[in-house]
Amino acid sequence: MDRLPPELHHRIVHYIGRRIGEDTRPVWEHGALPYALPVVAAVSRSFQYAVERLTFQRLSLSTSPHDLDALRRILTPRRQSCLQHLAVCLWVGHAPSRKTTTPPLPRPFATEEERRAADKAMATHLRDFFNVLASWSMLDSSLVLEVSGPSVSRDTRDISGNPYRRFSLLGMSASFADLPALPMVKHLYVSSLSYHLHPRLAMSLTAKTPNASRVVWDLSTSQDVSWGLYHHMSRIWRDGLVQAIESSTLPPSVEKFTFNMPVPGTSEFQILPDFLGSSSALDPVSTALRKLTKDCVEVCIDGSIHPSLFDPATTTTTTTTTTTTTPDHHETTPAVWAKLTRLDVRACMRGPDGRWLFKLNPDNEATPPRVPADLDFERPPPGYGATEAELDAADDYYDQFEEAIAPEELDAATETDFWRSAPKDEPMNALLAAFARACSAPALLPALRSATLQCAPLDAETAWPFQANCYAAGQPAPSGWDAALAAGDRGAWRVYLHVGEWRPSPATLDALRRVGRARGGDRDAVVGYLPWGDFLD
Known part of the structure; x- marks a missing residue:
């Protein structure tokens, strides 16, 4: 058996790497069945190594000292070469004191002192985890690394319990500058899950993966830890994202970037916070995201989107010639997204x-x-006051207005009473027109092959999204759209809209049609309307 090629051993082990008898038992009983792998490993050393390779391809652990010690002992240099996917859950390991003088009862939310202690503990354990990985002798960039927020314990009332993590923002105060680089990581996923992560944490982790080709930031959270109508927290998060991007950048190796950002709650009042102000035409978050992803090939952004994401700010430069001292002012647009071929918003x-x-x-x-x-x-x-009196006042306010400002079922049970399925003409046209101008700008998107803008309404019967899909000349569209809407002609730029019975304004339609000529073509872009329900999934 040892004379067989190693790849054949791996294929055999992968085929039989199941639980014994699972073919004759229902799925819910598979967990109680024994694995077949120990029997196969006893056949020969080649099969033993093949079993090790399969066993250690994917690992899940936390950054707790216990898990890291087990990782050091179990993952020998030979087994390190087997590892392809590593999922790690951040471990806080900080038990809050919960002691107060006034009132005598423990506070249900973390104070600034406790949040700093949790940040420090998390950073220490994360640093230990990075040191373990940095000591490995993996020669190539082949590891998929997932980093998620702390796990949730609904049975306890400690730092990972539901009330205590409600207004969290982990990674806000800790320092990650001394983390070692991880050149073996090829794909990085950072997820908040049920614990809010500060954007600086995601940016710091990404900066330590110099060879990563794909980065995913899923910083949205579950509804049961939503900040509700405490828009103060959303402002902290947005400002933190902008500051994190201004202080660092994606590694040059990153080609694909996906970002899912949290959105503010509305509750039954159906009002939204204005983070920009009436006098601002630019969204700092949108500007920062363009800067962050300027060298990427594929970008996907999911969250609260402003038209300025597609319309970068124009800069003014001043020059003088040798023959005159009169300065000349020139307005130039920065060449962002120069390599981008696919944009999904x-x-x-x-x-x-x-x-x-x-x-x-x-x-x-x-x-x-x-x-x-x-x-x-x-x-x-609650928990964000500087003094005992401020903490008490925040607790009293929360107790009085909890159902109005931060209900546990925020935007779940309440908002379904208020269906929204008809577009508002002004903001929808503004967003769609900005999308058209971006697709029409070869100086900003010279390599663009396809772009999608979509927004899902809230409807009792369907959640089909409103969608605009733009395809470059020669780029095929899916699902037979070219044959149905462009007579099979792929020689022109095409924009296919999935908007039901709603129609864009004439000015927006003109902007969409101009994509073709702006891209150097001799004709307008083909604009077609897809049947309702036929959209890009």
Whole structure:
């Protein structure tokens, strides 16, 4: 048996690497069945190594000292070469004191001191984990690394319990500058899951993977830890994202970048925070994301999207010639996204400028209630006061207005009473026109082959998204769209809209048609309407 090629051993082991008898037992009983691999490993050394290779291809652990010690002992240099996928859960390991003088009962939310202690503990354990990986002798970049927030324990009331993590922002104060680089990582995934992660943590981890070709930041969170209408927290997060991007950048090796950002809650009042102000035409988050992804080949962004994501700011430069001292002012547009071939933008219906992309359906059985005058959406949540008196005041405010400002079922049970499936003409046209201008700008997107902009409405019967798909000349569209809407002609730029019975304004349609000529073609882009339900999934 040892004379067989190693790859054949691996194929055999992979084929029989199941639980004995699973073919004759229901799926829910498979977990109690024994594995067949120990029997196969006893056949020969070649099969033993093949079993090791399969066993250690994927590992899941936390950054706790116990798990890291086991990782050091179990993963020998030979087994390190087998590892392809490593999922690690951040471990805080910090038990909050929960002691206060006033009131005598323990506080249900972390204070600034406790959050700093949790950050410090998390950073220490994360540093130990990075040191373990940095000591490995993996020669090539072949590892898929997943880093997620701390696990959730619903049976306890400690740092990982639901109330204590409600207004968390892990990684806000800890330092990650001394983390060693991990050149063996080819794909990096950073996920918040049920614990809010500060964007600086995601940026710091990414900066330590110099050979990663794909990076995914899924920083959205589950509804049960939503910040609700405490917009103070959303502002901290947005400002932190901009600052993190300004202080660092993606490694040059990153070609594909995916970003899923958290969006502010609305509750039953159906109001949105205006993070930009009426006088601002630019979204700092959008500007920062363009800067962050300027060298990527594929970009996917999901969250609160502003039209300025597609319209970068114009810069003014001043020059003088040798024959005159009169300065000449030239407006130039930065050449961002120079390598981008695929752009996928998934806009939440809640814009960062305080506007909905979809309006309330007239046949709603209920109407949103008025906002009580004594609600303060900019108030810091419980645990964010500097003194005992401020902490007490925040707790009292939360106890009084919990169902209004931070209900546990935020935007789940309440918002379904307010369906939104009809686009609001002004914000939807503004976003679609900005998308068209981006597709029409070869100086900004010279390598673009396809782009998608979509937004899913909230409807009782369907969640089909409104969608705009743009394809370059020669780039085939899926699902027979070219044959149905462009007579099979792929020689022109094409824009296919999935918008139901709604239609863009004439100005927006003109902007979409101009994509063809702006891209150097001799004709307008083909604009077609897809049948409702036929969209890019």
